[in-house]
Amino acid sequence: MSEDLGKEMAIEAAKAVAVEGYKDTLQPMLKAVGSVIALPFQAIDAALSKPKLWVAEKHYNYERTRQLLAEKLQYTPEELIVPPENYVAVPALQQIAYCFDSDELRDMYANLLANSMNKVVKNGVHPGFVEIIKQLSPDEAKILRYINNVSFVPTVALKAYKKNGETVVALKLFTNIGELCDCEDCGGYEKHIDNLIRLGLINASTKQCLADKSRYDSLKNHSYILSRKAYIENMDKIAKVDFVEGYMELTVFGKAFCSICLQTQNSIIELPERDNCHDQL
Numbered sequence: 450m451s452e453d454l455g456k457e458m459a460i461e462a463a464k465a466v467a468v469e470g471y472k473d474t475l476q477p478m479l480k481a482v483g484s485v486i487a488l489p490f491q492a493i494d495a496a497l498s499k500p501k502l503w504v505a506e507k508h509y510n511y512e513r514t515r516q517l518l519a520e521k522l523q524y525t526p527e528e529l530i531v532p533p534e535n536y537v538a539v540p541a542l543q544q545i546a547y548c549f550d551s552d553e554l555r556d557m558y559a560n561l562l563a564n565s566m567n568k569v570v571k572n573g574v575h576p577g578f579v580e581i582i583k584q585l586s587p588d589e590a591k592i593l594r595y596i597n598n599v600s601f602v603p604t605v606a607l608k609a610y611k612k613n614g615e616t617v618v619a620l621k622l623f624t625n626i627g628e629l630c631d632c633e634d635c636g637g638y639e640k641h642i643d644n645l646i647r648l649g650l651i652n653a654s655t656k657q658c659l660a661d662k663s664r665y666d667s668l669k670n671h672s673y674i675l676s677r678k679a680y681i682e683n684m685d686k687i688a689k690v691d692f693v694e695g696y697m698e699l700t701v702f703g704k705a706f707c708s709i710c711l712q713t714q715n716s717i718i719e720l721p722e723r724d725n726c727h728d729q730l
Contacts, residue, residue: 455505504705514545514559521563521713533565533574540579541565553590557582564709574709579646581706588632589641595630596651596699597707602626603664606655606693611686619681619690622653623674624697625667642697652704658694665694 525591527557545558561582563573585593596602607620627638634641645651659665668674670690683692699707 456497499650511542511546513549514542514562517555517559518563518566521559521564524597529568530566531568531571533544533562533571534576536576537565537574538562538580544583551587551590553587553594554582554585557585557590560713561710563713567713570709573705575705578706578710581650582710584644584648586641586644588627588630588634588637589644591630591632592626592638593650593703593707594643594711595626597704597711598698600696600698601659602697603659603668604653605665605668605674605695605697606695607674607681607690608693609681609684609690610688613634613686613689620674620677621696622655623668623671625671626697645703649700650706651697652700653691653695653697654693661695662694 541558541562545555545562548554548558558579561574561578564570582590602624604622604624606618606622609619611617622639622642624638624642626632627634627636627641632638632641634658642651642653646653677692681687
């Protein structure tokens with residue numbers, strides 16, 4: 450037997466031993482591992498079913514976006530329709546595809562895109578507006594639209610006077626705006642208002658109140674605040690509890706945001722005359 454032939458036979462023998470070793474040891478182990486890994490894969494597939502559907506329907510979502518923009522810009526002269534800035538259009542197009550199940554958020558993105566394509570108003574489109582919409586819930590979008598329409602929203606707080614003379618804020622802010630806006634989570638108004646304040650879109654004040662005091666009647670007689678007031682009044686250390694009247698309004702930045710994201714040039718919302726405020730004593 451030649452030396453080369455002997456080497457070839459040795460190599461083939463080693464291969465055969467390796468294959469048998471794989472069958473005897475590694476293959477059963479890998480099958481077992483594969484069956485274990487398959488379990489979370491099933492859960493992951495189920496959890497990602499909606500994102501997978503979005504990927505499959507990406508072209509369809511783009512066509513729906515085009516239709517929305519056509520509706521927004523139908524009365525805008527063609528010579529005024531210009532390319533939007535990429536730093537606004539690209540993230541807005543990405544985000545609008547994620548929220549086609551929310552009329553409120555989808556309409557905000559569509560208004561933002563339409564206004565960014567309008568030569569007359571595009572300079573009013575701030576790149577931060579896309580990020581703000583991303584941080585809004587559908588209920589918060591409803592609340593923001595309501596405040597934009599009425600200018601001022603009355604609020605009440607509860608101030609408790611202790612028998613030792615100290616005062617404490619027993620309830621920071623109450624409003625029935627969630628009910629007025631038909632929010633899904635009416636009881637979550639506090640976190641919604643806090644988020645809108647955090648984003649710099651609204652202010653809430655207890656230092657001033659609305660001149661028309663009748664606007665506070667429905668709040669002061671609301672079952673929730675009456676129950677809270679009665680509960681606090683029954684505490685041993687509390688002498689009395691008073692209402693503190695206040696209001697919410699849009700900030701300057703909030704007004705700019707609403708003018709771009711809640712309407713287009715073709716659907717300007719006419720705001721009513723603002724209420725007069727005076728210092729609360």
